[in-house]
Amino acid sequence: MTALRRGARRAEPVWDVAFALAGALAIAAVVLRAAGYPPLAVLRGAFGFSLFTAHGITTTLAFATPLIFTGLCFLIGVRAGIFNVGAEGVVMVSAGASVAFGALLALPAPVHLPLTLVVAIAVGVLWMLPSALLKAHRQVHEVLSTIMLNWIAIFLVAFLIAYPLRDRDFPARTVLILPSSRLDPLFPGTSLTVMLAAGILLCLAAYVLLYHTPTGLHLRATGADPAAAHAIGIDVRRLTMLAFLLGGAVAGVAGFTLTAGFPPYWNIDEHMQSLLRMGFLGIVVSAMARNHPLGCVLSAIVVAAVLTSRSYLQLAHGIVYEFAELLAGIVVILLALPGISRDIARWRAKQAARHRALTPSPAGVRGR
Amino acid sequence: MSRLVAAVAVLAGAAALTLLRGPTATASLALMALAAMVPIALPAIGEVVNQKGGVFNIGLEGIMLIASVAAVYAAEQGGNGLVGLGGGLVSGAAVALLFGLAVTYGRANQTIAGLGLNFFGIGAVAFLIFEIWGAPGFHRVPEALRIQPLATPAGLLRWLSVAAVLMPVLAVGLLQHTPFGLRLRAVGHNALVSDVSGIEVYRLRLAACVLGGALAGLGGAYMSLDWIGLASIDLIAGRGFVALACVVFSGLNPWRAVAAAFVFSVFNALGLWLQVEPWARPLMARGGSALFLMLPYASVLALLVASPAREAFPREIGRPYERP
């Protein structure tokens, strides 16, 4: 009986998110109706397109893949008590490094791809290092240091794209990553690669790490109450740094995914469009997943589905892009109200308790 | 000690510039920085007040965007730039009120709500500009409606710059010397105890949200009605986030927030100015523009290393309050 109840309680966040999504869609329906579109048809269609058509689901999943990694980056930080928003910058530099390593070095095929991944991860870790050191030794707030490094990353990578990594024949983008370092799509004509499976595995690994290893326990303890953790002998400083560097590593995988793992492009274009906002969206994904690794995949898919549906809105209903963006924004902000269902339940429980207190039981006062 | 070092550094920098390029150059740079500082400092101070109460609103960018458009609309309706500024202020406060309701009574996750606010702001503004003026993307503010600055030989001095420099006085006064400020800080420190002692947690937080939103709205309105004279989806261009960075740097001290905003603005202006200096040309020829554009961000990092915040953030920050 208790196992069932425990299971039900664990599933609560899922219900919360689902409920919030339903609420968000309801509001979106109202906005659509106000703008003169048939709400039910549009929302049904959007949902169906993003998740149940071949093009939609592959796009959604491909879109979700890097978000899983950037989501994990933020999530690991939050669990360790830091607000690590540096995924944006790490994605940039690791993407640049992936292109540099993948395009400028000719290595034999079996080695090239994994090495590129290693390089991306290493660069990600290195880029996070300054923030980690500043936090551990100078108590510099990580939000600030990571945001500054994000910006520096953007300019650095912009320089790389315009000068050293520039394709001499095709200056509007970087050189293409060599075939020996490319990931091919799972289905031709899509951008979906095996990195999705890697993302799922990484989430599982993160879950195991955080919840079933001593290091993970210490990390979470550090996040929950650093003073207490320190008091019982946990090396808070080392664990904080670990959280940063793990986050950097995972975000580095995102950078790899967006270049070597992004068919059929395998490059970065001069506007860096494929890289921008990925870190930012990772924060949304993690927050929506209540910062739990097992929720990351689903959360990433939900966010990706909402964003993919913008295509549907334009293609099927001729809705202007600006309006589609607005709708997506509404849905995302409303996904921030997962507490509503719990509150309703709690309110109901309170009502019931009050009712019971006012209505004496027929058997008289029962001993408590 | 670090404050002394900082003061010496600033004076040394100003002296060096004056010697190399003359007093007009230094004055021009200062004025440019003062003008650029406003849309960063004002929202930052507002957010400081907000965070004292334990709520953190990362949706400043969205608020500023919406306010910048609303301000122009209000100015056109009211026929006066000041009415426009008021409109920006009110719209910022209104949007922040919605946010506040979501994160207090709605118990929403403040991160997501703030992010959603940004998303919403970006989408709404594009939509609004098209709806109100029929032009996709931008609308020039009629000359007559703009706030007129004070012209000096070295450049333009804007009234809101003066206001931004003096705003910490008001903020500190509010936080330290009024009952409201005391109660707000109590809520930020320990919401449960405040609740038990009869302080209206939600209402105070809402008030703080509204104040923060009003200042952010004023910052947005400044950009459209005063400084740039344009309503555009790209007007704010990330300054809301820079403001957040300044808040983090400040350790919730309004003076530090303004100082950070000013330093950032100085180096931002320098990053553009130095590109045309003769000695910079060899660098620029090799793609060095990126280096100069990094300057403001590197400068804040350097500032951080030199002068980390001493004041800690309130314990309750980010935690939605629920009466148990």
Place this chain on the structure above:
Amino acid sequence: MHRIARCVLVGIVAIALWPAPSAGAPQAPAARPISLALLMAAPGRSDLSWSFMHWLGAEQARRTGQVSDLRIVVSTPATALSDMTLVVRDGQFDLIYVASFSTYGTALRDLANRFPDRQYAISDIRPQFGDADPGNRAVLGLLYQQEQPSAMAGALAAALALHYDCPSVGIVLGREIPVLHEFEMGYKWGVDWAIRRLSETNPDVVRNKRLARAARKDRVLWTYTGAFNDPARGREATEAQVRQGACVVYQVAGATGLGVLGYMDDHHRTRNVPIGQPPFAIGVDTVQEWVSPHVVGSALKRADEAVLLAVRLVREGRFREVVQRDRSVWLNFGNRGTWFSDPQLVREWVRRAVEIGALDGSKGGEVLANYGRLREPQPRWVWQLVDDLRGLIEQGRVEIPRPFGDPQRWPIERLRETYG
């Protein structure tokens, strides 16, 4: 969770899972006017420059009846491939125009190989097909020679700077990307050309002037603001350049450039400098003389013309032939795909803007009056020089560096050695 809420949720989910209508709107194209799908990158037409110009062209085509069905789809890199495929597969568009997708030449190639019976056009990308590729005859590249109008901007700027004896001229750019290198180098070439030319034809105006005496690398102040969407930066960059002595500033920065023009207005107003006196600005992409009365010229990159050209080719049935023969079409002074504004064009533009209601009548009159006051005080040799260069470019008698259009021949590193 409350039971009723759970039921509501299940109900919503059930409705949501009901079979959804398919994406794409199948439309039978009309016989004479064609159907056009315009694909752009986010943020779409709100970028105020590149995508906006394409949208303008598409709108113009629609308004003049050349296009009966216009579908605009804005995509992000994650969705672009899917969107493109769906538009091609499910829609029956006569022309699929891909704008602002600099990397998607490859994606478009694969798509065109799968659906070679359609007609595609792409801006700024040279389609890369092998002879055996089925998509060989399907994709038209529309490429711009932006160095041409930039050269004219440089010549005009240099001429004005010589007349007013300013030490330098300026260019304020957006992000440092190779396309912009072409604008930058064209401008610098134009400044150089003007001084060389005038030294031969009209040495009096060059003698002892600061711009002429300065070293070639010191004549042009150039700033990359790092953003296409931040008018405030454009403003600050311009202020810095004007302070350093630049009396003409060419803006190549999209929305950031609006700050450049705004600064000019404020500068003139607060210092009571009348219209017709420096500093001046030169606009980009579209006719920007209406935005500020201090804009002496605009370097036009008519992405809207590119769209109209592609539409025209499809309507006239010449599309395949042109693709087969040329693979790409260059938009340049020859076909007015790029151009530099002249008084006739400005007047025509204002007239049309008033006609369609984009500019109201009184404002239109004001713009033209200011334009006259701007041009009138300038010596005739300035305008003569500009027209000379225009003629030379049209006749192909000058060679302007093209680091984007012909990067193997004009690598940016070598150009920087010459021009800075």
